[in-house]
Amino acid sequence: MSETLAAALAPLAEVAEDPDAYVVRWKERTGGKVVGAFPMSFPGEIAHAAGALPVVIQENREPDTHGRNLLAEFYCGYTRNIADSAAKGNLDIYDGFFLADHCIQLLGAVDVVRFESPEKPMYFGHLPTSLGDSWTPEDARKMMRSFVDEMGEFAGAPVTPEALAHSIAVFNENRRLLREIFEARRSGNAQFTAEQMQVLVKSSMVMDKAEHTRLLRRVIAEAAEVPRDDRVRLYLSGHFSHAPKPELLRAIEDCGALVVDDDLFTGMRYISTDVPEDVDAVDALRDWYLQRDVNLPCATLVQHEADWEDYLLNSIDRSGAQGVIVLLVKFCEPHMLYYPELRKALDERGVPHLLIETEHEGVPEENVRTRVEALVERIRRNQLVRS
Amino acid sequence: MSTPVMDKTRRLEVNKAGSKMISDYWDGVFNARERGDQVVWYNGQALNPIFQAAGLVWCHGEAFSARLAAQHLEVPAQQAGEEYGYLGELCSYSRTHLGCAVLTQKSRQGEATGIVGMPEQEQLASKLPAPDFFVNAYSGCSTGQQWDDISFRVFGKELPMFNVSLPFLWGNKPDSGYLVGEEWEQTSLHVEDQLYKLIDFIEHQTGRPFDWDALRQNMAYIKRASELRREAMALCALTPAPATFWDWISSIAHINFLPASQELVDFFAAVKAEVERRVAEGISGVQNERYRLYFDGIMNWNKLGWLAKKFAAHDVAVIAGRYTHHAFWQEPHMIDPENPIPGMAKHYLLCPTNHGTKTIQNLVLGDCEKYGVDGIVFHSTRTCRAFTNPQQLVAKAAQRDLGIPSIFFEGDVADASFYKDEILESRLVAMLEGIDSRRSRDVTG
Numbered sequence: 107m108s109e110t111l112a113a114a115l116a117p118l119a120e121v122a123e124d125p126d127a128y129v130v131r132w133k134e135r136t137g138g139k140v141v142g143a144f145p146m147s148f149p150g151e152i153a154h155a156a157g158a159l160p161v162v163i164q165e166n167r168e169p170d171t172h173g174r175n176l177l178a179e180f181y182c183g184y185t186r187n188i189a190d191s192a193a194k195g196n197l198d199i200y201d202g203f204f205l206a207d208h209c210i211q212l213l214g215a216v217d218v219v220r221f222e223s224p225e226k227p228m229y230f231g232h233l234p235t236s237l238g239d240s241w242t243p244e245d246a247r248k249m250m251r252s253f254v255d256e257m258g259e260f261a262g263a264p265v266t267p268e269a270l271a272h273s274i275a276v277f278n279e280n281r282r283l284l285r286e287i288f289e290a291r292r293s294g295n296a297q298f299t300a301e302q303m304q305v306l307v308k309s310s311m312v313m314d315k316a317e318h319t320r321l322l323r324r325v326i327a328e329a330a331e332v333p334r335d336d337r338v339r340l341y342l343s344g345h346f347s348h349a350p351k352p353e354l355l356r357a358i359e360d361c362g363a364l365v366v367d368d369d370l371f372t373g374m375r376y377i378s379t380d381v382p383e384d385v386d387a388v389d390a391l392r393d394w395y396l397q398r399d400v401n402l403p404c405a406t407l408v409q410h411e412a413d414w415e416d417y418l419l420n421s422i423d424r425s426g427a428q429g430v431i432v433l434l435v436k437f438c439e440p441h442m443l444y445y446p447e448l449r450k451a452l453d454e455r456g457v458p459h460l461l462i463e464t465e466h467e468g469v470p471e472e473n474v475r476t477r478v479e480a481l482v483e484r485i486r487r488n489q490l491v492r493s
Numbered sequence: 494m495s496t497p498v499m500d501k502t503r504r505l506e507v508n509k510a511g512s513k514m515i516s517d518y519w520d521g522v523f524n525a526r527e528r529g530d531q532v533v534w535y536n537g538q539a540l541n542p543i544f545q546a547a548g549l550v551w552c553h554g555e556a557f558s559a560r561l562a563a564q565h566l567e568v569p570a571q572q573a574g575e576e577y578g579y580l581g582e583l584c585s586y587s588r589t590h591l592g593c594a595v596l597t598q599k600s601r602q603g604e605a606t607g608i609v610g611m612p613e614q615e616q617l618a619s620k621l622p623a624p625d626f627f628v629n630a631y632s633g634c635s636t637g638q639q640w641d642d643i644s645f646r647v648f649g650k651e652l653p654m655f656n657v658s659l660p661f662l663w664g665n666k667p668d669s670g671y672l673v674g675e676e677w678e679q680t681s682l683h684v685e686d687q688l689y690k691l692i693d694f695i696e697h698q699t700g701r702p703f704d705w706d707a708l709r710q711n712m713a714y715i716k717r718a719s720e721l722r723r724e725a726m727a728l729c730a731l732t733p734a735p736a737t738f739w740d741w742i743s744s745i746a747h748i749n750f751l752p753a754s755q756e757l758v759d760f761f762a763a764v765k766a767e768v769e770r771r772v773a774e775g776i777s778g779v780q781n782e783r784y785r786l787y788f789d790g791i792m793n794w795n796k797l798g799w800l801a802k803k804f805a806a807h808d809v810a811v812i813a814g815r816y817t818h819h820a821f822w823q824e825p826h827m828i829d830p831e832n833p834i835p836g837m838a839k840h841y842l843l844c845p846t847n848h849g850t851k852t853i854q855n856l857v858l859g860d861c862e863k864y865g866v867d868g869i870v871f872h873s874t875r876t877c878r879a880f881t882n883p884q885q886l887v888a889k890a891a892q893r894d895l896g897i898p899s900i901f902f903e904g905d906v907a908d909a910s911f912y913k914d915e916i917l918e919s920r921l922v923a924m925l926e927g928i929d930s931r932r933s934r935d936v937t938g
Binding site: 175176177178180181208209210211213214217218220221228229230232234235236239241245405406408410436437439440442443444445446447449450 | 577578579580582583584587591629633634635636638639640641642643645646650654656658660661663665686690846849850873875876878879881882883884885886
C-alpha cells in the first residue's frame with residue numbers, strides 16, 4: 107500500500123479504532139445531539155435529518171466487568187458488551203437511543219441501558235419482521251412515520267420532508283462509494299485487506315456522513331488497481347450486529363487467504379441498499395427496509411421468497427470465492443437457526459466451508475489459524491486434483 | 494447428583510386425571526391422519542380456540558418439546574437436530590421441535606434417520622403428523638418467528654404459513670403500563686386485525702366458512718376455566734399454601750392448548766374444589782411449610798418432579814411464578830364470549846416475555862407482596878433469552894424495594910444437560926439460612 111493511501115485511510119482507521127473519541131469530538135465541535143442507534147435496521151437518515159449525529163453503537167475493546175451481573179452469560183458478545191458499557195457509563199456520550207430490531211437479546215440489553223440511564227430518551231419501534239404479508243408495507247410505513255415523529259420530539263423540532271430527502275441523498279452517496287470498493291474487490295481488485303474494508307464500513311457507521319464521504323473520496327483517489335494473486339479466495343458470511351475483531355480478519359488472511367467478498371453486517375449488509383430518492387421520503391425508507399432483505403437476505407427477517415443460501419451461492423460465483431468462512435456470533439439465534447440451510451447449500455455445491463464462532467473476549471488466534479490453514483490446504487488440494 | 498432425602502410434596506390429586514387428559518389429547522394428534530383431519534403446527538400464543546372452531550387438529554411446537562422433555566424422551570429429536578446442524582446453544586424448544594420436524598419429514602419420506610440406539614424413543618419424537626400449514630403467533634421472543642420460517646424450509650418450502658404479528662410492549666410512553674395506555678390500546682387493535690386476517694387464511698386453507706358460534710362457545714368455556722384457575726391460585730396466598738407452583742405447572746397444558754370444553758371447565762372446578770378442601774382441612778402443598786418462595790423462569794420440563802421434591806425437602810413452598818401466573822388467559826375479565834376477538838388479542842400480547850422490564854418488575858414484585866414470599870428463585874434458563882432478559886434487574890429491584898433476597902440457578906426448558914443440581918442446592922441452602930438469620934434478628938431486635 108502506498109504511503110498516500112495509508113495516510114488517506116488513517117483518519118478512518120482512527121475512528122474505527124475509537125468511535126467514542128470521535129463522538130466526543132463531534133459534540134465539542136458542533137454542540138449537536140448524538141443518537142445511539144442499535145443495529146441493524148434503524149435508518150440513520152432520520153436522525154441526520156433532525157440535525158443529530160446517528161451512530162451505530164459499536165462493541166468496544168474493553169473486557170466486560172460491571173455489566174456482567176446485568177445480563178446472563180449466554181447472550182451474544184455484542185449485547186453483553188452493551189450492558190457492560192451502560193453500567194460503566196460509556197454510553198453517557200449519547201443523548202438518546204433508537205432501536206428498530208426485535209432481536210430478543212438486544213431488547214434485553216437495551217432494557218439494561220434504559221435501567222442505567224432512565225433520563226435518556228429511548229425509543230423502540232417494532233418494524234414488521236414478516237415481510238411477505240400483504241399488510242407489511244403499510245405497517246412498515248407507519249413505523250417509519252413514527253420514527254420520524256419521535257425523532258422530531260427528540261430534536262425539539264419536526265423533521266421536514268426536505269431535510270429527510272437531503273439526508274437520504276447524503277447517505278446514498280456514501281453507500282454508493284462504499285459499494286464501488288466492494289464491487290472492485292469482488293471483481294478482482296486486491297487493494298484492501300479485510301481489516302481495511304472493515305475500517306471503511308465501521309467508520310461510516312460512526313462518522314458524520316458528509317465528512318466520511320469526503321475522506322472516502324480521498325481513499326478512492328489514492329487507491330490503485332492490485333490484481334489478485336494466487337492466494338486462496340475466501341468469502342466471509344454472517345456476523346450480525348457488530349464487527350468481527352480485526353485480529354480475526356488478519357489471522358484469516360495471514361493463512362494464505364484473501365477475502366474477496368462478504369455478507370457481514372459491518373460489510374456488504376450495511377451498504378447493500380439505497381433509499382429511493384424519487385418518492386415520498388417516509389415511503390422511501392419503508393421501501394429501503396423491505397428491499398434490503400431482497401438484496402441481501404437476513405436471518406432475522408421472514409420472507410419465504412428470499413433465500414440467504416441462494417444469495418450466498420450467487421455471490422460466490424460472482425466473486426470467484428473458493429471457500430466460505432461462516433462467522434457466527436456465539437449465541438446468535440437467527441444465525442444458529444439458519445446455519446444448517448447454508449451448510450446444506452454449500453455441501454450440495456461442493457463449496458468448502460468452515461464455521462467459526464466469535465465472542466467478545468478476544469480471539470483464540472492459534473486455534474483459528476489451525477482451522478483456517480486446514481481449510482486453505484483443503485482448497486489447494488482440491489485445486490491440484492482438478493488440475 | 495445429590496437427591497432429595499424424602500418426598501415432602503403433597504401434589505394435588507386432581508393432577509392424575511389431568512395427566513390423562515393430556516395423553517388423550519396427544520393421542521388424538523398422533524392419529525389425526527387416520528381420521529383424515531387437517532393438521533396445523535403453531536408456535537407461541539394460544540390460538541387453539543380458533544383452530545378448534547375451524548375443525549383442525551393443532552400441534553403446539555413448544556408444548557410437544559416440553560412434553561418430550563417431561564417424559565425424558567427429548568434426546569432423539571435433539572440428536573436429529575444436531576445431526577442436521579443446530580448448535581446446542583439454540584433455544585431447546587426450537588431445537589427439539591425442529592429435530593422432530595426432521596424426523597417427521599424423514600418418516601414421511603420413508604428414510605432411515607441415521608440415528609441408532611433408541612428406536613422406541615425415536616418413534617415418539619417422529620410421531621407428529623406433518624403439518625398442512627403453519628401459523629406463527631410469537632410474542633416477546635424473536636426466535637419463534639425465525640424457528641417457524643426454518644420449519645417451512647425443513648418441509649421443503651411448500652407449506653403455507655401465516656404470521657400473526659404481536660408487537661413487543663416496550664412501555665416507554667408516559668401513560669404506558671400493564672393493561673393501560675395508548676400503546677396497549679393501539680397494539681391490541683393491531684392484533685385484533687391480525688386475528689381476523691388469520692381466520693380468513695384458515696377459511697382458505699380448510700375450504701369451509703369459519704364457525705363463529707363454535708369460537709364463542711370455546712371462549713365461554715375458556716373464560717370459565719380461567720376464572721376457576723385464578724380463584725384457586727388466589728387461595729394459595731394463605732399460609733400454609735394449599736397448593737404450589739408445581740401444581741399450576743401441571744395444569745398449564747390444560748389452560749394453554751387442550752380443547753375448550755365442559756370437560757376443561759370441570760377439570761378446573763375440580764382443581765379449585767380440591768384446593769378449597771385443603772384449606773378447610775388445613776392441608777398444605779408441602780409438609781411443614783417454613784419458607785415461601787417465588788419462581789421466576791420458564792419451566793425446566795426435565796426436572797418438574799425433581800424440583801418439586803427438592804424444594805419441598807427444604808420445607809419450601811414455591812407459591813407462585815411469572816410463568817404460571819402471568820400467562821395463559823390470566824385476565825378472564827377481558828374475555829367477552831359474544832365478541833371474543835378483542836379479549837383474545839389482548840391476551841396474546843400478555844405473554845410474560847412481551848413486556849419491558851419495568852412492567853415485569855411491577856408484576857413480579859406485586860406477586861411477592863401478594864403471596865408474602867421470603868425470596869425469589871430465578872431459573873436462569875440457558876437457551877431462553879426471552880425469559881432471562883429482565884431477571885438480573887428484577888432481582889436488584891426486589892432486594893432494593895422489598896428487601897427480598899434472590900438466587901439464580903442454571904437449567905433449561907428442554908435440555909437436561911444445563912441443569913447443575915449442586916449449584917441450586919448450595920445456593921438454596923444459603924438463601925434459606927439467610928432467611929432464618931433475618932427472622933431471628935427480627936425476633937430478637
